[in-house]
Amino acid sequence: xxxxxxxxxxxxxxxxxxxxxxxxxxxxxxxxxxxxxxxxxxxxxxxxxxxxxxxxxxxxxxxxxxxxxxxxxxxxxxxxxxxxxxxxxxxxxxxxxxxxxxxxxxxxxxxxxxxxxxxxxxxxxxxxxxxxxxxxxxxxxxxxxxxxxxxxxxxxxxxxxxxxxxxxxxxxxxxxxxxxxxxxxxxxxxxxxxxxxxxxxxxxxxxxxxxxxxxxxxxxxxxxxxxxxxxxxxxxxxxxxxxxxxxxxxxxxxxxxxxxxxxxxxxxxxxxxxxxxxxxxxxxxxxxxxxxxxxxxxxxxxxxxxxxxxxxxxxxxxxxxxxxxxxxxxxxxxxxxxxxxxxxxxxxxxxxxxxxxxxxxxxxxxxxxxxxxxxxxxxxxxxxxxxxxxxxxxxxxxxxxxxxxxxxxxxxxxxxxxxxxxxxxxxxxxxxxxxxxxxxxxxxxxxxxxxxxxxxxxxxxxxxxxxxxxx
Amino acid sequence: xxxxxxxxxxxxxxxxxxxxxxxxxxxxxxxxxxxxxxxxxxxxxxxxxxxxxxxxxxxxxxxxxxxxxxxxxxxxxxxxxxxxxxxxxxxxxxxxxxxxxxxxxxxxxxxxxxxxxxxxxxxxxxxxxxxxxxxxxxxxxxxxxxxxxxxxxxxxxxxxxxxxxxxxxxxxxxxxxxxxxxxxxxxxxxxxxxxxxxxxxxxxxxxxxxxxxxxxxxxxxxxxxxxxxxxxxxxx
Numbered sequence: 001x002x003x004x005x006x007x008x009x010x011x012x013x014x015x016x017x018x019x020x021x022x023x024x025x026x027x028x029x030x031x032x033x034x035x036x037x038x039x040x041x042x043x044x045x046x047x048x049x050x051x052x053x054x055x056x057x058x059x060x061x062x063x064x065x066x067x068x069x070x071x072x073x074x075x076x077x078x079x080x081x082x083x084x085x086x087x088x089x090x091x092x093x094x095x096x097x098x099x100x101x102x103x104x105x106x107x108x109x110x111x112x113x114x115x116x117x118x119x120x121x122x123x124x125x126x127x128x129x130x131x132x133x134x135x136x137x138x139x140x141x142x143x144x145x146x147x148x149x150x151x152x153x154x155x156x157x158x159x160x161x162x163x164x165x166x167x168x169x170x171x172x173x174x175x176x177x178x179x180x181x182x183x184x185x186x187x188x189x190x191x192x193x194x195x196x197x198x199x200x201x202x203x204x205x206x207x208x209x210x211x212x213x214x215x216x217x218x219x220x221x222x223x224x225x226x227x228x229x230x231x232x233x234x235x236x237x238x239x240x241x242x243x244x245x246x247x248x249x250x251x252x253x254x255x256x257x258x259x260x261x262x263x264x265x266x267x268x269x270x271x272x273x274x275x276x277x278x279x280x281x282x283x284x285x286x287x288x289x290x291x292x293x294x295x296x297x298x299x300x301x302x303x304x305x306x307x308x309x310x311x312x313x314x315x316x317x318x319x320x321x322x323x324x325x326x327x328x329x330x331x332x333x334x335x336x337x338x339x340x341x342x343x344x345x346x347x348x349x350x351x352x353x354x355x356x357x358x359x360x361x362x363x364x365x366x367x368x369x370x371x372x373x374x375x376x377x378x379x380x381x382x383x384x385x386x387x388x389x390x391x392x393x394x395x396x397x398x399x400x401x402x403x404x405x406x407x408x409x410x411x412x413x414x415x416x417x418x419x420x421x422x423x424x425x426x427x428x429x430x431x432x433x434x435x436x437x438x439x440x441x442x443x444x445x446x447x448x449x450x451x452x453x454x455x456x457x458x459x460x461x462x463x464x465x466x467x468x469x470x471x
Numbered sequence: 472x473x474x475x476x477x478x479x480x481x482x483x484x485x486x487x488x489x490x491x492x493x494x495x496x497x498x499x500x501x502x503x504x505x506x507x508x509x510x511x512x513x514x515x516x517x518x519x520x521x522x523x524x525x526x527x528x529x530x531x532x533x534x535x536x537x538x539x540x541x542x543x544x545x546x547x548x549x550x551x552x553x554x555x556x557x558x559x560x561x562x563x564x565x566x567x568x569x570x571x572x573x574x575x576x577x578x579x580x581x582x583x584x585x586x587x588x589x590x591x592x593x594x595x596x597x598x599x600x601x602x603x604x605x606x607x608x609x610x611x612x613x614x615x616x617x618x619x620x621x622x623x624x625x626x627x628x629x630x631x632x633x634x635x636x637x638x639x640x641x642x643x644x645x646x647x648x649x650x651x652x653x654x655x656x657x658x659x660x661x662x663x664x665x666x667x668x669x670x671x672x673x674x675x676x677x678x679x680x681x682x683x684x685x686x687x688x689x690x691x692x693x694x695x696x697x698x699x700x701x702x703x704x705x706x707x
Binding site for chain 2: 017
């Protein structure tokens with residue numbers, strides 16, 4: 001290991017500080033680390049879909065976690081030592097025999113995050129690995145245990161958050177979203193589509209957690225080696241020698257040279273220096289080929305006078321690709337601008353245009369068409385069949401549609417029940433009161449799960465027939 | 472700025488350097504998500520225990536007891552962090568156990584307003600579940616601040632010094648070589664303090680790194696480095 005290349009400040013840290021350092025490493029290289037995890041884990045995800053039972057899918061994915069984590073560890077060690085991330089370098093970490101133990105008898109080891117760096121990064125035999133981990137960690141795996149526990153907790157939190165987010169964004173009301181979350185987390189009653197969604201959510205959570213889990217283990221390993229092997233001391237001592245070495249070297253090089261030049265050429269040191277500086281050894285040049293369109297920029301940036309532009313020949317494939325990319329970018333820009341103006345128009349244009357003060361607005365045909373032909377009879381049929389929710393939902397929607405059509409209240413699809421009541425406060429008193437009674441009856445059932453009595457329902461129906469939509 | 476310093480700034484570290492108004496730099500060890508998570512857990516468990524105890528004591532006494540339990544429970548729940556942080560210089564029981572302290576972002580002791588804000592915003596950090604928002608913001612902010620910390624302008628730092636080590640009993644001291652900076656001298660002292668944790672072979676190997684300066688090898692190099700450190704320590 002070339003500790004000079006390390007991208008981490010070396011110093012003795014406590015175990016907790018090592019964990020903090022691991023978090024920072026994970027954040028700094030989150031993208032390459034997560035990509036290396038995904039590349040290895042994705043085939044396993046696809047294979048897992050072949051299992052019929054969700055539990056089998058999840059156990060399969062979970063069992064091979066040490067394998068995906070190895071890719072993250074190798075990537076992290078390469079990046080931390082400022083190396084070049086290549087597939088070959090990453091695969092170098094998979095030759096360790098102990099990896100197969102982690103996939104079998106050591107699968108439940110809590111200390112995996114701490115021990116894996118020794119196994120993967122140090123070329124030791126089986127016994128030497130055991131001795132080394134005992135020496136390095138002194139059998140203290142408290143942090144490794146807590147990090148594993150924390151990782152599991154984070155995975156659970158992310159899964160619940162993703163599932164909740166999905167349902168709360170896709171469902172229209174809180175009750176349905178809440179019911180959806182509870183249903184999907186009960187894996188015995190889950191549908192095929194939901195099981196695929198849950199597996200993907202768990203896969204994402206595993207990926208995020210793995211990056212932090214591995215990084216913390218690696219940072220702990222680095223810090224333990226710093227303490228036990230004095231890496232920071234070695235670097236510091238080398239810096240002292242380099243610094244003092246430069247002083248000695250400079251003294252030897254500069255002082256005798258000036259004396260020599262003074263003796264040889266007399267007092268005209270300036271002339272001598274000019275001559276020395278113009279010798280070929282001190283005037284070597286490197287040719288940089290610069291594309292024609294960049295020549296001025298390079299000239300300004302490097303502050304050189306003699307930049308020779310080169311006209312590159314562009315192949316037909318590259319030209320077509322460039323044209324396609326340009327077309328896509330411009331189209332995307334146009335679409336985005338168009339979409340922006342469309343949203344503006346939708347928000348302000350139609351809204352202001354449709355404000356109809358005084359006179360009646362034309363009825364909203366589309367909405368009315370959604371209602372059954374004989375609303376009254378359909379509602380009564382639903383009620384008598386015991387479909388109370390359907391009956392009241394239809395009664396409420398029909399009320400909204402008729403009120404909106406009759407009094408032009410500008411009720412939108414996105415309006416809540418409260419919005420509708422506010423928008424109908426200026427209509428005639430009887431219709432307004434009827435609307436409020438019907439809304440309250442619906443709200444009690446929709447949000448309070450309280451089925452209205454026969455009397456309440458018939459009252460609501462009577463009001464609907466008398467003041468909202470005479471049959 | 473020296474090239475060395477430039478490189479140093481791009482390296483990953485958990486240390487926050489603050490320049491005080493006197494021009495002296497102070498270095499704070501910022502606490503991260505893991506240790507703070509444990510401290511939070513301890514504090515939350517304690518809060519729940521206190522509120523549960525109050526409820527168990529007061530509720531059986533009747534309607535007045537229920538009301539009192541509700542009021543006191545509310546007070547304990549919301550003032551727990553603030554009172555401890557103000558009266559105990561930024562240290563709640565959970566933080567005390569884990570060796571942490573909440574301070575202002577400039578390193579000064581935490582004040583009422585900051586403490587109230589960071590405590591109230593714990594609710595936001597909890598969202599959507601299990602302090603996820605707090606964990607995300609802590610991980611992403613370079614100074615490990617949750618939303619409450621960012622708004623209140625506070626940080627949480629390690630309050631406990633690193634484990635002190637036994638210094639080997641050395642009789643001989645040597646004069647300090649020329650051209651060594653204060654930082655270099657600290658390195659010699661650090662070497663002396665950490666000798667017990669290094670294997671003898673590794674200690675000699677490290678001491679031999681300084682051969683161009685000390686012109687000594689093997690055991691002699693080790694003795695010389697220790698003697699220089701001892702010289703720095705006793706001020707010779």
